[in-house]
Amino acid sequence: MTSAALxxxxxxxxxxxxxxxxxxxxxxxxxxxxxxxKPEVVIQAVSDYYRRDHSNVHRAVxxxxxxxxxxxxxxxxxxxxxLNAARTSEIIYVSGTTAAxxxxxxxxxxxxxxxxxxxxxTEMEHHANIVPWQIACELSGATLKVVPFHDNGxxxxxxxxxxxxxxxxxxxxTHISNTLGTINPMTEMIRLAxxxxxxxxxxxxQAVPHMTVDVQALDCxxxxxxxxxxxxxxxFGILYGKESLLEAMPPWQGGGDMIxxxxxxxxxxxxxxxxxEAGTPHIAGAVGLGAAIDYVSGHGLxxxxxxxxxxxxxxxxxxxxxxxxxxxGTAPDKAAVLSFELDGIHAHDVGTVLDxxxxxxxxxxxxxxxxxxxxxxAATVRASFGMYNNxxxxxxxxxxxxxxxxxxxA
Amino acid sequence: xxxxxxxxxxxxxxxxxxPRNFRMAQCHNHKAQGVNPLCGDEVQxxxxxxxxxxIEDISFQGRGCAISTASASIMTETLKGxxxxxxxxxxxxxxxxxxxxxxxxxxxxxxxxxxxxxxxAAYPARVKCATLAWHTVQAALHQNNEKITTE
Numbered sequence: 001m002t003s004a005a006l007x008x009x010x011x012x013x014x015x016x017x018x019x020x021x022x023x024x025x026x027x028x029x030x031x032x033x034x035x036x037x038k039p040e041v042v043i044q045a046v047s048d049y050y051r052r053d054h055s056n057v058h059r060a061v062x063x064x065x066x067x068x069x070x071x072x073x074x075x076x077x078x079x080x081x082x083l084n085a086a087r088t089s090e091i092i093y094v095s096g097t098t099a100a101x102x103x104x105x106x107x108x109x110x111x112x113x114x115x116x117x118x119x120x121x122t123e124m125e126h127h128a129n130i131v132p133w134q135i136a137c138e139l140s141g142a143t144l145k146v147v148p149f150h151d152n153g154x155x156x157x158x159x160x161x162x163x164x165x166x167x168x169x170x171x172x173x174t175h176i177s178n179t180l181g182t183i184n185p186m187t188e189m190i191r192l193a194x195x196x197x198x199x200x201x202x203x204x205x206q207a208v209p210h211m212t213v214d215v216q217a218l219d220c221x222x223x224x225x226x227x228x229x230x231x232x233x234x235x236f237g238i239l240y241g242k243e244s245l246l247e248a249m250p251p252w253q254g255g256g257d258m259i260x261x262x263x264x265x266x267x268x269x270x271x272x273x274x275x276x277e278a279g280t281p282h283i284a285g286a287v288g289l290g291a292a293i294d295y296v297s298g299h300g301l302x303x304x305x306x307x308x309x310x311x312x313x314x315x316x317x318x319x320x321x322x323x324x325x326x327x328x329g330t331a332p333d334k335a336a337v338l339s340f341e342l343d344g345i346h347a348h349d350v351g352t353v354l355d356x357x358x359x360x361x362x363x364x365x366x367x368x369x370x371x372x373x374x375x376x377x378a379a380t381v382r383a384s385f386g387m388y389n390n391x392x393x394x395x396x397x398x399x400x401x402x403x404x405x406x407x408x409x410a
Numbered sequence: 411x412x413x414x415x416x417x418x419x420x421x422x423x424x425x426x427x428x429p430r431n432f433r434m435a436q437c438h439n440h441k442a443q444g445v446n447p448l449c450g451d452e453v454q455x456x457x458x459x460x461x462x463x464x465i466e467d468i469s470f471q472g473r474g475c476a477i478s479t480a481s482a483s484i485m486t487e488t489l490k491g492x493x494x495x496x497x498x499x500x501x502x503x504x505x506x507x508x509x510x511x512x513x514x515x516x517x518x519x520x521x522x523x524x525x526x527x528x529x530x531a532a533y534p535a536r537v538k539c540a541t542l543a544w545h546t547v548q549a550a551l552h553q554n555n556e557k558i559t560t561e
Contacts, residue, residue: 408418
């Protein structure tokens with residue numbers, strides 16, 4: 001890791017997609033919370049893999065299969081280091097955060113939930129950390145409980161303490177809210193859950209690109225993230241799980257690669273992590289994630305977080321000066337997300353005008369409808385920052401907001 | 411900004427701020443709810459159809475962007491006093507207008523108010539906003555009390 005501040009100009013030069021114009025204006029990409037753009041090294045790694053090394057993994061003795069397998073498995077080491085996991089057997093390749101959470105809900109959840117037991121989620125979860133638990137609860141007869149948040153976007157820890165009980169089996173919570181930017185106090189929440197005898201799944205989709213994550217220090221039981229939000233390919237992600245839990249869990253999807261021996265009388269499942277990796281995986285996705293981890297680690301997640309925090313402070317200061325602009329989510333501990341509403345102007349109209357100015361933001365419910373309901377709005381505008389954003393991007397956003405207000409009030 | 415003004419014309423902004431027939435019809439025998447799950451917009455349509463199949467009253471409630479609100483408002487003004495069959499004809503002509511698939515609407519149709527939404531054709535992502543209320547009217551007329559979605 002480097003200790004110097006992030007060189008944003010050089011970072012920007014690494015992302016080919018940023019060198020284009022949208023509607024005649026330079027692209028200002030403020031939607032990294034939905035999906036981050038890809039640096040040249042990631043694009044090149046995926047391309048090189050397909051041009052030189054592609055074959056199926058774990059299948060054949062020929063050279064290409066060995067190359068593909070080596071490249072694919074080397075990424076498990078990189079992920080292990082990124083998350084500070086104890087061993088690579090705890091790193092399960094999946095298609096993304098959503099698949100990771102569904103895997104845990106359908107295996108650990110169904111094996112450990114029953115009538116009378118409870119799952120705790122929070123009011124600020126992404127739909128991907130709500131619906132899998134609703135399904136698991138419906139199938140098992142367990143009850144889903146929702147920990148509320150305060151109006152500033154800070155989770156109600158008093159309520160959380162009260163809601164934890166002997167009946168709590170699983171706590172599923174986001175590390176960073178995709179809509180509010182709130183960084184939840186994971187260490188404390190995990191300790192409290194463990195005291196109550198529950199396991200904790202952390203949705204790290206928004207956290208891994210923006211902060212250093214240490215699963216051993218957190219002592220979380222499961223941790224999920226997606227490659228595409230970490231400047232890697234879409235369709236690939238990681239489930240970290242403690243080995244003892246993963247060993248005890250039944251497999252989820254059956255197929256090739258997840259077995260040792262298949263007989264019609266009885267099939268023997270493969271060891272970790274392969275027990276949970278049925279079928280031909282997204283090999284290029286893994287390779288791309290490996291390149292993305294190298295890229296991000298080379299710049300330092302601490303430096304990236306500091307840069308994004310400075311951008312957020314700059315944006316929040318400007319936001320507070322705009323009349324009729326309300327920010328949703330003002331937690332003191334907050335990551336690079338600015339969700340807001342302009343008085344009397346629907347988020348979609350804001351999104352269209354900003355797009356016309358070359359500015360990409362998300363307008364909608366951000367797959368977090370309960371958060372919208374909390375504030376009584378149908379939709380918000382969300383600007384989310386990545387390592388390549390600079391102060392000019394923030395200035396462009398607020399110039400665009402001023403133009404939106406002019407246009408819509410005419 | 412000139413072509414954005416094509417989308418957000420003054421008439422549209424006026425209908426957005428002061429939507430016409432924005433109420434629950436006192437008397438209605440058909441209704442439907444439409445939602446756009448992508449953005450969370452929703453609209454309820456209330457229709458009073460008489461024995462001759464004429465829309466005697468039409469109104470709407472809900473929340474949405476300027477395009478969907480103005481489109482619903484203008485739609486109620488256009489459809490009031492017309493038959494259910496005419497509503498179908500208007501919908502297909504309107505759909506062609508906002509998707510840019512047709513030319514000008516047939517001369518016998520009164521598009522004097524609807525034409526203002528023609529700017530939507532340049533914004534494919536917003537077609538769903540403009541057609542949400544129309545889809546909901548279809549549901550109200552043909553599958554009463556159904557909840558419809560534009561996704």
